[in-house]
Amino acid sequence: MNKKTVKDVDVKGKRVFCRVDFNVPMKDGQVTDETRIRAALPTIQYLVDQGAKVLLASHLGRPKGQAVEELRLTPVAKRLSELLGKDVKKTDEAYGESVKSEIDSMNEGDVLLLENVRFYPGEEKNDPELAKAFAELADVYVNDAFGAAHRAHASTEGIAKHLPAVSGFLMEKELDVLGKALSNPERPFTAIIGGAKVKDKIGVIDNLLEQVDNLIIGGGLAYTFVKAQGHEVGKSLLEEDKIELAKGFMEKAKAKGVNFYMPVDAIVADDFSADANTKVVAIEEIPADWEALDIGPKTAETYRDVIQKSKLVIWNGPMGVFEIDKFAQGTKAVAQALADANDTYSVIGGGDSAAAVEKFNLAEKMSHISTGGGASLEFMEGKQLPGVVALNDK
Ligand SMILES: Nc1ncnc2c1ncn2[C@@H]1O[C@H](COP(=O)(O)OP(=O)(O)O)[C@@H](O)[C@H]1O
Numbered sequence: 001m002n003k004k005t006v007k008d009v010d011v012k013g014k015r016v017f018c019r020v021d022f023n024v025p026m027k028d029g030q031v032t033d034e035t036r037i038r039a040a041l042p043t044i045q046y047l048v049d050q051g052a053k054v055l056l057a058s059h060l061g062r063p064k065g066q067a068v069e070e071l072r073l074t075p076v077a078k079r080l081s082e083l084l085g086k087d088v089k090k091t092d093e094a095y096g097e098s099v100k101s102e103i104d105s106m107n108e109g110d111v112l113l114l115e116n117v118r119f120y121p122g123e124e125k126n127d128p129e130l131a132k133a134f135a136e137l138a139d140v141y142v143n144d145a146f147g148a149a150h151r152a153h154a155s156t157e158g159i160a161k162h163l164p165a166v167s168g169f170l171m172e173k174e175l176d177v178l179g180k181a182l183s184n185p186e187r188p189f190t191a192i193i194g195g196a197k198v199k200d201k202i203g204v205i206d207n208l209l210e211q212v213d214n215l216i217i218g219g220g221l222a223y224t225f226v227k228a229q230g231h232e233v234g235k236s237l238l239e240e241d242k243i244e245l246a247k248g249f250m251e252k253a254k255a256k257g258v259n260f261y262m263p264v265d266a267i268v269a270d271d272f273s274a275d276a277n278t279k280v281v282a283i284e285e286i287p288a289d290w291e292a293l294d295i296g297p298k299t300a301e302t303y304r305d306v307i308q309k310s311k312l313v314i315w316n317g318p319m320g321v322f323e324i325d326k327f328a329q330g331t332k333a334v335a336q337a338l339a340d341a342n343d344t345y346s347v348i349g350g351g352d353s354a355a356a357v358e359k360f361n362l363a364e365k366m367s368h369i370s371t372g373g374g375a376s377l378e379f380m381e382g383k384q385l386p387g388v389v390a391l392n393d394k
């Protein structure tokens, strides 16, 4: 990597604003998957050991520029404190006088977690004033938030203009591993795209079609494609204004000789809940009042075969609503197929995909679990990540 890292700057006694991605899944005020917190520990521990005053900043969810009680980072501070084995204080704001006075009382090696940076409208707008306000808190900026590196926000991009700006160890490792896997991909090269962020991910498919041998579609994303094939999708997730785009992708795949795999069956439910009635249906037979919440068994079988014949697989986004056991089978089948494929280099991207692999106890079997979903996809597309571009060159 041609960017400076935390090892290239002196941080002893300095106030270090370290942007991390603590956008972790939570339920009832508890962190339910701590992969992203653990992934940031090497950088945090290094800063502590070097005697820096460590200010950690992160977003959580999408609060749209205002304080949302359930999206406070308090439970994250608690978990981080346990993992680090030292007290981590949390502020109720992310900048300003109250935060400054808290920083004034810090000793070398102390860690302070700032409140969710997306509670302020300026964050996602990359407002220069907010970037300056963040920068005023610190002497050095470290970006270790690979998962948010594709966002040009005040705490990921704007702030880097005001301070010496370097990458953390997680950022460095992610760019290194993904760069190596993709510079000369082993073939057959398969991409599996699922999840619910249809708008974010659908554009990625266009670029992936230039690179892969097989493209597998699952999750909530699939039903826009099912609709594009001319089938009804009932109450399944659907992005009406992307149907034409989806059609275009299927034609492009054909023209490029890319094998395009879509669900042939699905598990449908009469309600988005654990108590829902469910049944397996052929993809062209989704009932009008039901929604497809997982891929069906025939689909899972085909996907398994494709995975086993691949040399490199990148997987982003679960195949179904894996958080509910009834709809977890498709995601589990894909995870298991990857775990069983010993000759396959597997790269898992995305907070929820990583959480799924963790849930099935298969994390150890994957070659690389990336902490970034959208970020790893954009990186693989060959796009420049603003959070990386903004850092100081070596
Ligand atoms: N068929 C579906 N309908 C609705 N939601 C789905 C479906 N399949 C998967 N999901 C949801 O997608 C979410 C993950 O999507 P996304 O954020 O795009 O993935 P990632 O974090 O891995 O990038 C999960 O919470 C899962 O419940």
Ligand SMILES: O=C(OP(=O)(O)O)[C@H](O)COP(=O)(O)O
Residues within 6 Å of the ligand: 021, 023, 061, 062, 147, 148, 151, 349, 350, 351, 352, 371, 372, 373, 374, 375
């Ligand atoms: O969870 C994240 O992205 P991901 O779901 O693509 O992995 C990152 O924290 C970025 O969050 P965002 O997509 O709300 O900007």
